[in-house]
Amino acid sequence: MSLLSRRGWKASLVFASIVLAACGGGGTSTAPPLAGCNSGTTQATFWTSHTPPDSDSLKHIVDAFNKQSTTTCVKLVQVPGSETDIAKLTTAVRSGTGPDVYMLDRFTVAERAAAGVLTDLSAYGASSLASNFVSFAWAEANFKGKPYALPFDTDTRALYYRKDLLQAAGVDISALDPAKGPPTIDMIRTMANKVNHKTGGAYDVVGFIPYINQGWHYTWGFAYGGSFFDAASCKVTPNDPKIVQAFKDMFYDWDKALGVDAVQTFLSSYSPPNQPAQQDPFLQGHLGFVVTGDWVLGQIATYKPDLAYGVTYIPVPHAGDAPATWAGGWSMVIPKGAKNDKGGYEFMKYITGAEGQKVYTKETQHTPTIKSLASDSSLFPGQHQFFINQLPAAHSRPPLPVGAFYWDQLSTAQDAAVRNTADPATALKAAADATNAKLSAFCPLT
Amino acid sequence: MNAAPRFHLTKADRRNLRTAAPFILPWVIGFFAFTLYPIVYSLYLSFNRYSGIGDAQPVGLSNYRHLTSDPLFWKSLWNTLYYTGLAVPIGLVVAIVLALAMNQRVREVAIYRAAIYLPSILPLFALTFIFIVLLNPRFGFVNYLLTLAHGPEINWLGDQRWTKMSVVLLAQLGAGGPALIFLASLRAVPSDLYESAALDGAGALRRFRHITLPLITPVILYDLIYGTILGVQIFTPAYIPVGGTSGGAAYTAGPDNSLLFYVFYLYKNAFQYSDMGYASAMAWVLFVISVVLALAIMRWSKYWVYYEAA
Numbered sequence: 001m002s003l004l005s006r007r008g009w010k011a012s013l014v015f016a017s018i019v020l021a022a023c024g025g026g027g028t029s030t031a032p033p034l035a036g037c038n039s040g041t042t043q044a045t046f047w048t049s050h051t052p053p054d055s056d057s058l059k060h061i062v063d064a065f066n067k068q069s070t071t072t073c074v075k076l077v078q079v080p081g082s083e084t085d086i087a088k089l090t091t092a093v094r095s096g097t098g099p100d101v102y103m104l105d106r107f108t109v110a111e112r113a114a115a116g117v118l119t120d121l122s123a124y125g126a127s128s129l130a131s132n133f134v135s136f137a138w139a140e141a142n143f144k145g146k147p148y149a150l151p152f153d154t155d156t157r158a159l160y161y162r163k164d165l166l167q168a169a170g171v172d173i174s175a176l177d178p179a180k181g182p183p184t185i186d187m188i189r190t191m192a193n194k195v196n197h198k199t200g201g202a203y204d205v206v207g208f209i210p211y212i213n214q215g216w217h218y219t220w221g222f223a224y225g226g227s228f229f230d231a232a233s234c235k236v237t238p239n240d241p242k243i244v245q246a247f248k249d250m251f252y253d254w255d256k257a258l259g260v261d262a263v264q265t266f267l268s269s270y271s272p273p274n275q276p277a278q279q280d281p282f283l284q285g286h287l288g289f290v291v292t293g294d295w296v297l298g299q300i301a302t303y304k305p306d307l308a309y310g311v312t313y314i315p316v317p318h319a320g321d322a323p324a325t326w327a328g329g330w331s332m333v334i335p336k337g338a339k340n341d342k343g344g345y346e347f348m349k350y351i352t353g354a355e356g357q358k359v360y361t362k363e364t365q366h367t368p369t370i371k372s373l374a375s376d377s378s379l380f381p382g383q384h385q386f387f388i389n390q391l392p393a394a395h396s397r398p399p400l401p402v403g404a405f406y407w408d409q410l411s412t413a414q415d416a417a418v419r420n421t422a423d424p425a426t427a428l429k430a431a432a433d434a435t436n437a438k439l440s441a442f443c444p445l446t
Numbered sequence: 447m448n449a450a451p452r453f454h455l456t457k458a459d460r461r462n463l464r465t466a467a468p469f470i471l472p473w474v475i476g477f478f479a480f481t482l483y484p485i486v487y488s489l490y491l492s493f494n495r496y497s498g499i500g501d502a503q504p505v506g507l508s509n510y511r512h513l514t515s516d517p518l519f520w521k522s523l524w525n526t527l528y529y530t531g532l533a534v535p536i537g538l539v540v541a542i543v544l545a546l547a548m549n550q551r552v553r554e555v556a557i558y559r560a561a562i563y564l565p566s567i568l569p570l571f572a573l574t575f576i577f578i579v580l581l582n583p584r585f586g587f588v589n590y591l592l593t594l595a596h597g598p599e600i601n602w603l604g605d606q607r608w609t610k611m612s613v614v615l616l617a618q619l620g621a622g623g624p625a626l627i628f629l630a631s632l633r634a635v636p637s638d639l640y641e642s643a644a645l646d647g648a649g650a651l652r653r654f655r656h657i658t659l660p661l662i663t664p665v666i667l668y669d670l671i672y673g674t675i676l677g678v679q680i681f682t683p684a685y686i687p688v689g690g691t692s693g694g695a696a697y698t699a700g701p702d703n704s705l706l707f708y709v710f711y712l713y714k715n716a717f718q719y720s721d722m723g724y725a726s727a728m729a730w731v732l733f734v735i736s737v738v739l740a741l742a743i744m745r746w747s748k749y750w751v752y753y754e755a756a
Contacts, residue, residue, distance in 0.1 A: 087717030090498045115497035115720035202584060202599070261605065264701065268604030269584035273687040274575065336499060405719045408698070412518075415698040419606070430517065437512075438719075441495070 037066045037073035044074050044343035047089065047099040049081030053277075053302060054295075057363040058103075061356045065347055072343035074101075084108060084404035086117070089335060093117055098335040100344030106140045106151060106331040107397045113143035114401035114442060119334040121147045124345045132353075136396045137369040141331055143399070144446065150352040153366035154329035155293040156390045157214045159188070159315060163308040165205065165288045169194040173310065178386060182313035182323035185249065188289060195288035196258070203266040206258065208289040210250040211418055212271065213282075215291040217410040220246040222324045222395045223314050228406075229398035234443035236398075236406055236435045238413065239428040247424035249317070251417035260420050278303040293328075294387035298365035311383045313390075327394040329369065367391060401442040406435045492726035498716070502723070509727035519728070521703055522711040523735075525610065529707065530677035533614045537673055538666065540621045545628030546654075566622030574686040577616050578603065588615075603687055606702035613683045613705065624669050631665040632658065663751040670747075671740050678736055681709045708732055 034043070048058055055078055062076045079088045083105040092098040104112060112118050121127075126147040130138050137151035166173050171191045176183060192207025210220065217238075221228060226243035229236050237243075255263055270281040277283075282290040283304045291314055300307050313323035332348040334341050350356050357368040361379045367388060373379060380388050400406060413427035455463065492509055494502035513519050548559045565573060580587045581602035589599055602612040639657050648656070684705040688698070699706035699714075708728070716725035 084718050087713070090717055090720070094498055111720070116500035117498075117720075261601065264604040265583045265599070265601045268601050269582055272582055273578055273603065402719070408714070408718070411698050412703060415702060419702055421606075421702055434516075434518075438721075 034066070034073055034075055036063055038070055041066075041069060041071055041073035042340055042343050044072050044101065044340040044347055045077060045099040046074050046101040046103075046344075046347065047077050047079045048103040049079055049085075049088075050103065051078070053298065054364050054366075057360050058351075060363065061351050061359050062347075064355070064359065065350045069346065069350075072340070072346050074343075074347045084407060086112065090117060093335045093337055096337050098337055100334065100338040100340045101348055102333050102335050103152070103330055104149060104333045106137065106149065106329050107399055108403050109141055109149045109331060109333065110143040110399040110445075111401050111403045112333070113146075113148040117335055118148045119336055119338065119341065121150070121334065121345070124342075126150060129349070132371060133369045134371060134374075134391065136327065136394070137329065137331075140396060140399045143401075149331035149333045150348050151369040152330045152332055152352050153357065153360055153364075154327045154369045154391070155295060155367050156325045156327050156387045156394050157219055157291055157293050157314060158311050158325065158387060158390070159183075159289055159291055159313060160282060160296065161289050161310050161312070162282070162285065162287070163310055165195055165285060166191060169288075171195070176310060176312045178312045182316045182321070184319050185315045185317055188315045189254075192288055202269075203258075203262055204270075205286055205288070206263065206266055207287075209258075209263060209267070209287065210254055210291065211414060212267065212287075213290050213292040215250070217243075217247070217414045218326055218395075218397055219291060219314065220250045222326050224249075224317055225321075225324070229400065231445070234439065234445060236400070236432055236439060238406075238410055238431045238435075239425065244425050244428055245317075247414065247417045247428065251414055252420060252424055255418050256420055260418075264419070283307065294384055295364055295366050297382070297384055297387075298363070301365070311386055322393075323390070325390050325394050327367075327391060327396050329366070400439065401445070402435055402438045405438055406431075409435050488726040488729055491723050492730050494723045496722040497720040498722045505723065509724045510731075512724065513727060513731065518703065518706065518711060522706045522708045525704060525706055526678055526680065526708040529610050529613060529680055530674055532610065533617050533677050533680075534670060534673040536614055537617060537621055537624065538669055540618050541624040541628050541669065542662075542666075544621055544625035545632055548625065548629050549632045562625065563622035565619040568619075570620070570682045571686060573619050574616060574683050577612075577619075577683075578687055581612055604701055606700070606704035609700045609704045613680065616683045617680075624673070627669070628662060628665055631662045635661045660752040661754070663747075664753060667743070667747045667751050670743050674739050674743065675736055678732060678739070679709050680707045681713065684710050685713075 037043075046058075046062065048055060050058060055076075059076055062074045066073055077099065081088050086102075086104070086108075089098060089102055104118075109118070113120075129150065130147075133141075133151045134154070137154055141147055141149035141151050161173070161176055163173055171194055175187065188208060195205060195207035196203065197205040209215075218228065221238075221240075221243040224242045224246035226240045226246060227237055228240070228243070266286075270284070270286045277299045280296075280299070280303075281287045282292075282296075283300065300309065314325055316323060332352055334344050334348070338344055351360075352370070354370050354372055357370050357373060358376075358379065360366055361368045361373065365384055367384075368374070368379070374388065374391075377385065397403065397407075409431035410428075413422075413424070413431045416422035416427040417424045491502060493504060493506060495505045495509075496502035544562050548555065548562060550558075552558075581589075583589055583599055583601045583604065586602075588602070592598065592600065600608055602608050635658060639661075640653055643653050643657055684699060684707050688700045688705055699710055709732070712725045712728045712732070715721045715728065
């Protein structure tokens with residue numbers, strides 16, 4: 001005698017078919033081609049956490065690829081995530097529903113490769129592309145001697161200044177001409193203090209807040225000549241005395257001079273969380289100087305084309321010091337378990353190749369990692385050439401299997417210095433201890 | 447009661463069971479696959495090093511040992527208990543006040559009920575975005591009201607002393623849910639008690655203190671336990687303002703990591719640092735803490751909860 005009655009069987013059949021229908025939605029390889037794709041192509045999914053205007057440009061590249069590809073049809077999907085947050089990707093890969101291509105912050109490639117999220121690209125012949133890319137970007141795309149990513153864009157950082165605000169405050173801006181070399185930090189401090197303005201006891205214009213936008217721990221650490229990682233001992237070194245000094249000058253003392261609470265109120269007012277790019281306080285005339293990247297050139301062109309601004313080197317501690325900046329950027333990877341990995345790789349080659357990067361550079365003012373584009377000056381109108389010129393000497397963040405953790409630890413130390421809640425040496429020592437405890441499990445790295 | 451043996455099923459019972467089984471089967475399968483299995487698996491993972499992909503490597507108790515020396519673990523625990531300690535009592539009072547308001551015998555009560563309940567059905571995500579604008583220190587509505595009352599200008603989300611209070615305020619927008627349960631319990635209070643108290647000369651406050659409050663204590667207990675369990679799991683209102691911005695804020699969970707709540711730190715370990723084992727250990731510690739808190743409240747409740755039937 002069956003356990004289930006006839007009616008019960010019917011109910012369970014309905015349930016089973018619902019479950020089967022729900023499970024059946026994952027396969028993408030047999031889906032019909034999308035609009036704009038050639039017939040007979042197989043679909044590949046491409047995930048990015050980028051938002052407009054950058055994601056608009058990615059869409060243009062995808063469309064151009066689909067038009068010319070006879071084998072692959074790429075579907076662009078915007079997903080939640082950030083530089084260090086790939087929760088959506090991890091869970092999707094774990095459950096076998098990940099994309100075929102993912103856009104990953106390049107400095108986390110080693111970390112994600114170590115965690116087993118990424119496919120080794122050796123089998124696709126990625127190593128043969130090495131010479132096409134600038135060397136630091138290619139190095140970041142590798143882990144333990146194997147390629148796990150193809151480099152996409154890069155960027156460098158510089159000091160932007162508002163000519164109108166500075167001149168209105170009586171500052172002689174001729175000293176900021178890049179031809180005169182990098183300005184000193186003292187020089188910028190003097191200029192910035194003239195721009196500070198308060199209404200009703202609260203700042204509505206601040207000359208310079210060194211740590212907002214791209215004025216990160218890495219930015220000032222490199223500017224002071226600090227080193228963040230010692231390869232020989234396989235240990236991070238955020239408590240390098242030069243980095244400690246950078247934290248003291250640019251975060252702790254700078255904020256103390258302006259007033260810690262006053263600056264924080266200014267930031268919460270004019271640069272609140274999740275602020276759209278067009279409301280940026282520099283664009284809106286609330287900041288005299290800001291350290292940020294070349295992609296802001298594109299945002300200025302889009303949102304404030306008549307802005308009176310200039311660009312120069314990130315200031316240095318002492319007159320005569322060599323200028324320093326660092327380069328970041330993104331890359332394309334194939335997550336583990338990709339269903340159309342070959343199609344995905346074909347697209348990756350296209351988007352990271354000269355054609356894809358050319359479109360991205362033109363539309364977003366990021367910097368290409370493809371060497372052949374570096375000499376095409378038509379791609380770098382106006383101030384962009386200044387950023388390109390800095391690239392050969394740019395630093396890059398150490399590609400560590402604990403890169404995201406290290407970044408957060410440095411940020412915690414930076415935050416403590418900015419708010420004057422801990423002295424920089426102590427905060428950076430804590431960051432070193434916590435990170436090295438995690439890192440030791442992966443050593444040696446080669 | 448019938449005197450049949452405890453597990454004896456009549457023919458009709460068996461037939462009913464056979465019919466019912468397939469209907470409850472989806473839930474049973476769901477419970478085993480999506481609740482019980484992950485719980486057991488996370489206990490296993492808490493004794494392993496596991497990135498989320500590939501093989502787990504057994505590490506014994508090392509994840510649990512590491513918790514004790516991790517300053518961010520302690521910070522997140524402190525933040526969470528601090529938040530829960532503030533949010534639960536404040537939420538309780540707000541919910542009771544709202545329920546009393548919804549219980550007024552006025553003609554437009556249906557409109558008030560809808561207005562009070564509306565924020566509870568809006569997505570927390572959208573509410574948080576609106577809240578960020580309302581809490582802007584210079585241009586926000588909340589500080590505008592404060593300045594009208596000659597109060598201080600508070601940097602709600604940018605000052606570590608106020609961030610948790612901001613999240614407590616945000617949580618009150620969801621008070622409509624518990625208020626509805628309180629409303630039901632208020633309606634269940636027999637009106638003859640109020641009538642006789644009024645005849646004896648008891649004012650509104652007295653009636654609330656000596657009739658309403660004792661009779662709704664079982665619901666207060668429920669709300670305390672439920673609120674505490676939800677409170678220690680607070681995540682979204684902290685994640686949205688500070689989760690992934692690269693503008694003004696550093697990658698800390700709010701100023702001085704003051705919004706690094708327990709589950710937020712757990713999430714960071716699991717999905718940003720690829721350390722599922724450590725995150726699982728954190729989850730089990732949180733489970734134990736929740737159970738201890740719930741048991742403590744249950745025990746305490748013996749002194750103040752009034753069960754009419756008893």
